[in-house]
Amino acid sequence: MPLPTRRGEVSAALADALVREPGEVALPTGRPLREADPYGDDLQLALYMCYELHYQGFSGVDDAWEWDPELLRTRQALERRFLEALRPDATTHDDPDAAVAGLLVEPAGGTGVSHHLRDDGELWQMREYIAQRSLYQLKEADPHVWAVPRLRGQAKAAMAAVEYDEFGAGRGERVHAELFADLMADLALDPTYNHYLDAASARMLAVVNMMSLLGLHRSLRGALVGHFATVEITSSPASDRLAQALRRMGAGEAAVFFYTEHVEADAVHEQIVRHEVIGDLLRREPALAADVAFGVDATVFLEDRFAEEILGAWREGRSSLRVPL
Numbered sequence: 001m002p003l004p005t006r007r008g009e010v011s012a013a014l015a016d017a018l019v020r021e022p023g024e025v026a027l028p029t030g031r032p033l034r035e036a037d038p039y040g041d042d043l044q045l046a047l048y049m050c051y052e053l054h055y056q057g058f059s060g061v062d063d064a065w066e067w068d069p070e071l072l073r074t075r076q077a078l079e080r081r082f083l084e085a086l087r088p089d090a091t092t093h094d095d096p097d098a099a100v101a102g103l104l105v106e107p108a109g110g111t112g113v114s115h116h117l118r119d120d121g122e123l124w125q126m127r128e129y130i131a132q133r134s135l136y137q138l139k140e141a142d143p144h145v146w147a148v149p150r151l152r153g154q155a156k157a158a159m160a161a162v163e164y165d166e167f168g169a170g171r172g173e174r175v176h177a178e179l180f181a182d183l184m185a186d187l188a189l190d191p192t193y194n195h196y197l198d199a200a201s202a203r204m205l206a207v208v209n210m211m212s213l214l215g216l217h218r219s220l221r222g223a224l225v226g227h228f229a230t231v232e233i234t235s236s237p238a239s240d241r242l243a244q245a246l247r248r249m250g251a252g253e254a255a256v257f258f259y260t261e262h263v264e265a266d267a268v269h270e271q272i273v274r275h276e277v278i279g280d281l282l283r284r285e286p287a288l289a290a291d292v293a294f295g296v297d298a299t300v301f302l303e304d305r306f307a308e309e310i311l312g313a314w315r316e317g318r319s320s321l322r323v324p325l
Contacts, residue, residue: 003058004049004197008042014049014074018061022068033077038085039305043078044205048197050075051212055139056193079213086210087294090301096226096282096289099296100274103233113307114241116314123249127187128320129310131196132204137180138193139208141166143215144228150221151277152284158276159225162232162269179258186255189325199321203306210302214295222288225281226295229273235266 003019006012013028028046036043052058053066065071093099117126141163148159168174181191190196214224243259282289313320 001056001058001192001194001197003061004045007045007202008036008040010036010042010078011046011049014046017071018049018058018065021062022064022071027070027074029074029077033074033081036078036081038081039202039206041202041205043081044202044209047075047078047082047209047213048205050078051209051216052194054212054216055142082206082209082213086298086301090298091294092297093293094290096278096292096296099226099293100229100233100278103230103296103300106237111311112238113310114238114245116311117245118241118248121245121249123187125314126245126249126251127189127325130184130187131189131321131325132200132306132310134180134184134189134191134196135194135200135204135208136211138177138191139211140176140180142177143211144224146215147221147224147228150218151225151281153280155225155277155280155284158272158280159228162228162272162277165265165269176258176261179254179261182254183258186252196321196325199323199325201306201309201320201322203302203309207302207306210298220291220295222281222285222291223295223298225273225277226292226297227299228295229270229278229292230296230299232266232269232273236263236270239263239266 003015004011006015009032010028013032017025017027036046049058050071053061053063053071057063057066093102113129117129144159144166145163148156148163151159164170166176168176168178172178184191211227214220214227239259239262243256243263246256246259278292282292310320
């Protein structure tokens with residue numbers, strides 16, 4: 001995977017450094033990091049590039065960059081800028097039970113992306129949505145694995161059980177990320193990992209970056225569990241709507257199967273994560289309650305911002321992508 005197209009001063013400086021050996025070129029510091037828009041294209045792309053070094057990396061980039069001390073200082077500054085904005089903007093609950101309760105009942109007459117695609121969406125809109133979400137779905141469950149060594153007892157066992165399902169229960173072709181790649185191919189999209197990075201909006205990058213941020217920091221393990229619970233609780237009804245949308249649009253079996261698989265699997269996962277992961281974690285570490293609630297709130301906040309952006313573009317009859325498919 002090549003390095004993405006730069007989106008500003010910080011991401012340009014980072015990309016220029018990554019094609020060299022660690023230590024050869026100075027990394028961005030100071031004013032550009034302090035003044036970068038925490039939700040903007042430049043900071044979010046730079047942060048995505050830093051995190052990608054822990055996943056599949058980039059072609060032509062030395063693997064030694066992954067743990068380079070100077071790069072980690074730059075990443076820390078980007079993370080601080082992001083979190084300093086996200087915490088006050090997203091936090092609405094201190095109590096995880098209250099945060100989760102808000103997810104359990106969907107409001108009547110929903111207006112989200114899955115509702116639009118089911119009821120009125122066109123195939124070109126579905127393809128754009130899938131292209132954007134591929135940055136997340138082709139990493140599906142990967143950062144959540146980082147929580148497993150940080151949990152104990154039943155929470156650890158339950159988290160590992162859910163992850164086992166996400167990774168295909170021992171069958172490579174049933175790994176959920178692979179099923180999403182099959183969906184993309186069915187819709188004549190390129191299923192190559194990170195192929196649509198240049199096309200994705202900053203709001204989509206923020207959704208993925210938050211998942212990586214929470215996964216990489218042990219201190220944020222509670223928030224990662226809250227994020228994971230939000231994904232599992234909200235997935236089943238949304239997946240059902242998207243499966244209906246794909247059938248209406250005449251999509252093939254592989255496209256529909258990805259979402260029908262999630263309808264049943266995530267309904268089960270919801271119960272496990274709520275009662276056995278969150279429940280056991282907070283019995284052992286009650287001080288993490290506010291962090292779990294923050295993980296729920298931050299996920300909802302960033303997903304809602306992304307939905308507002310993509311639906312706003314479609315209402316105006318324009319593409320939600322930065323570059324055409």
